[in-house]
Amino acid sequence: DTGVSQNPRHKITKxxxxxxxxCDPISEHNRLYWYRQTLGQGPEFLTYxxxxxxxxxxxxxxxxxxxxRPKGSFSTLEIQRTEQGDSAMYLCAxxxxxxxxxxxxxxxxxxxxxxx
Amino acid sequence: DAKTTQPPSMDCAEGRxxxxxxxxxxxxxxxxVYWYRQIHSQGPxxxxxxxxxxxxxxxxxxxxxxxxxxxxxxxxxxxxxDTAVYYCIRTTSGTYKYIFGTGTRLKVLx
Numbered sequence: 001d002t003g004v005s006q007n008p009r010h011k012i013t014k015x016x017x018x019x020x021x022x023c024d025p026i027s028e029h030n031r032l033y034w035y036r037q038t039l040g041q042g043p044e045f046l047t048y049x050x051x052x053x054x055x056x057x058x059x060x061x062x063x064x065x066x067x068x069r070p071k072g073s074f075s076t077l078e079i080q081r082t083e084q085g086d087s088a089m090y091l092c093a094x095x096x097x098x099x100x101x102x103x104x105x106x107x108x109x110x111x112x113x114x115x116x
Numbered sequence: 117d118a119k120t121t122q123p124p125s126m127d128c129a130e131g132r133x134x135x136x137x138x139x140x141x142x143x144x145x146x147x148x149v150y151w152y153r154q155i156h157s158q159g160p161x162x163x164x165x166x167x168x169x170x171x172x173x174x175x176x177x178x179x180x181x182x183x184x185x186x187x188x189x190x191x192x193x194x195x196x197x198d199t200a201v202y203y204c205i206r207t208t209s210g211t212y213k214y215i216f217g218t219g220t221r222l223k224v225l226x
Contacts, residue, residue: 004159031212033212033214035216040218041218042201042203042216042217042218042219043160043216044216045212045213045214045215048212054211055212091159091160092159093159093160097210099210101209101210102148102165102209102210102211103210104162104165105152105160105162105214107158107159107160107161108159108163109157109158109159110158110159
């Protein structure tokens with residue numbers, strides 16, 4: 001079990017630039033989540049995938065944000081035309097959903113984005 | 117909005133039991149209580165969850181009141197490494213809706 005891996009750990013970018021983050025979930029996990037966390041707050045749900053299907057997006061996820069999970073494996077989160085308000089920790093989590101069982105989320109260490 | 121209420125911070129002496137309360141007075145019959153913790157600069161880590169009965173695992177114990185309106189997470193012998201923010205979450209099984217509040221910041225003191 002190698003855990004959930006996120007890259008990069010840190011990203012500094014200038015306002016207006018595009019950034020892309022990658023998440024590699026635990027290999028057999030069929031659900032993948034993206035959360036955003038700002039200082040002093042708990043993680044906020046952004047979106048999630050069941051296998052390759054994106055099933056829900058939060059209203060926090062503006063049109064500048066897009067997430068993909070091709071082939072139901074790794075996922076990418078892209079932010080276009082970054083704004084200073086996008087500065088946050090972006091967390092990825094994965095889980096194995098089996099009908100009738102409860103779910104445990106396994107989180108990565110996150111990508112810290114700073115928009116200058 | 118599946119809210120829970122937790123104290124913002126608590127201190128605990130090393131080696132003593134840490135008892136972290138959570139209020140979920142409007143919890144529904146099919147909602148579970150989950151606990152996660154987040155150590156500085158890491159992602160949240162699952163601790164334990166329960167529906168009605170008390171639960172225990174290698175990390176902690178979860179005590180849920182009979183009316184299910186509140187619960188307590190117990191770390192039986194707190195260590196310095198247990199210093200973290202602890203989140204109490206209520207959610208239905210298999211849902212994606214894990215709503216994290218601001219949690220309780222536990223500081224374990226030497």
